[in-house]
Amino acid sequence: MILCATPGEQYKAHQTEIDRAIQKVLQSGWYVLGEEVKQFEKEFAEYHGASFSAGVGSGTEALHLAIAALGIGPGDEVITVAHTAVATVSAIELTGAKAVLVDIEPDFFTIDPSKIQAAITSRTKAIVAVHVYGQAANLDEIFRIAKKNNIRVVEDCAQSVGTLYGNKKAGSLGDIGCFSFYPTKNLGAIGDGGAVVTHDEKLAKKVNLLRQYGWEERYISKIPGWNSRLDELQAAVLRVKLRYLDADNQKRIEIAKAYDEAFLGTSVSTPRVRVNTRHTYHLYVIQSERRDALMDHLKKQGIQPMIHYPMPVHLQPAYLGRIGVSGQLEVTEKAANSILSLPMYPELDFESVKKVIQSVREFA
Ligand SMILES: Cc1ncc(COP(=O)(O)O)c(C=O)c1O
Numbered sequence: 001m002i003l004c005a006t007p008g009e010q011y012k013a014h015q016t017e018i019d020r021a022i023q024k025v026l027q028s029g030w031y032v033l034g035e036e037v038k039q040f041e042k043e044f045a046e047y048h049g050a051s052f053s054a055g056v057g058s059g060t061e062a063l064h065l066a067i068a069a070l071g072i073g074p075g076d077e078v079i080t081v082a083h084t085a086v087a088t089v090s091a092i093e094l095t096g097a098k099a100v101l102v103d104i105e106p107d108f109f110t111i112d113p114s115k116i117q118a119a120i121t122s123r124t125k126a127i128v129a130v131h132v133y134g135q136a137a138n139l140d141e142i143f144r145i146a147k148k149n150n151i152r153v154v155e156d157c158a159q160s161v162g163t164l165y166g167n168k169k170a171g172s173l174g175d176i177g178c179f180s181f182y183p184t185k186n187l188g189a190i191g192d193g194g195a196v197v198t199h200d201e202k203l204a205k206k207v208n209l210l211r212q213y214g215w216e217e218r219y220i221s222k223i224p225g226w227n228s229r230l231d232e233l234q235a236a237v238l239r240v241k242l243r244y245l246d247a248d249n250q251k252r253i254e255i256a257k258a259y260d261e262a263f264l265g266t267s268v269s270t271p272r273v274r275v276n277t278r279h280t281y282h283l284y285v286i287q288s289e290r291r292d293a294l295m296d297h298l299k300k301q302g303i304q305p306m307i308h309y310p311m312p313v314h315l316q317p318a319y320l321g322r323i324g325v326s327g328q329l330e331v332t333e334k335a336a337n338s339i340l341s342l343p344m345y346p347e348l349d350f351e352s353v354k355k356v357i358q359s360v361r362e363f364a
Pocket residue numbers: 058059060061084085087088130132156158159179180181182192193194
């Protein structure tokens with residue numbers, strides 16, 4: 001079966017280095033928030049051209065901590081999209097704030113800036129811009145609106161580590177950038193993990209307090225916090241993989257180029273890339289009016305595509321009828337019925353890419 005992503009292949013590609021890094025941690029006897037995390041935070045901040053980074057428990061927690069560190073909570077509203085992992089919305093709700101969802105741009109699947117102003121009220125405190133699939137949202141417009149309304153911008157980079165907006169890394173442009181290291185991500189750990197990146201020292205300090213019981217020193221809580229720490233094993237593995245991230249993203253871009261060229265002139269539409277950005281193809285998402293039939297066809301050929309995501313957040317049982325929605329989410333709802341993610345990961349060999357191409361072309 002050709003799968004969409006197989007994190008085990010990444011381990012095999014760097015097995016010697018990863019095994020060595022893990023052994024070092026095991027031998028050290030220090031397993032949570034230690035030297036490996038400190039070094040990873042330094043390297044991850046440098047990679048982003050940012051001053052600070054903090055390793056945390058997951059991507060959801062990175063968003064939760066970031067929004068909480070901005071001082072957002074009960075009575076506040078945060079604008080984002082329904083076309084995202086449900087985690088974006090659950091992180092907002094974890095702070096006690098209300099999520100307000102707006103529609104996406106049809107070409108890029110990211111938040112439609114022209115829909116934001118109408119969603120802003122006196123309670124709006126932030127916009128969470130999701131760089132979905134590895135594609136950067138329209139940050140110029142988002143920053144313009146945020147500045148005019150005096151609200152903050154959080155970048156959800158769970159799917160976009162290494163993505164460029166102009167010549168800057170996604171996550172380094174807004175008030176704070178939030179990353180997930182779930183094993184299938186472009187930078188994947190061997191369990192859960194996440195990080196925030198920011199230029200704002202105060203914000204970084206607040207995240208550092210919140211992620212560990214509000215401790216400024218051991219056992220003394222300065223503010224109420226909780227536990228969302230990155231562990232040493234994850235940090236050690238991430239430090240190895242960070243060295244290969246740009247090369248891995250480049251491989252994804254090459255696979256995407258092969259798909260783009262092969263599907264030109266067929267009935268499936270391929271991802272458009274926003275000008276002056278680098279898409280890092282966490283997911284390669286095509287659209288087809290006969291999506292379900294195409295999916296069945298590919299499965300019969302030994303290819304396992306996926307749908308990211310089959311049901312927009314506002315229609316899911318946990319949110320239906322109670323989540324804030326601004327305007328009609330027509331583009332979001334339409335996309336959910338036509339999108340299909342094809343196999344995409346750096347170790348995907350050329351034979352498999354060829355097979356995916358042949359099978360899609362046969363159908364389309
Ligand atoms: C866009 C987006 N935001 C947030 C998250 C949450 O990350 P995690 O699974 O590490 O909590 C994910 C991961 O699935 C994601 O894709």
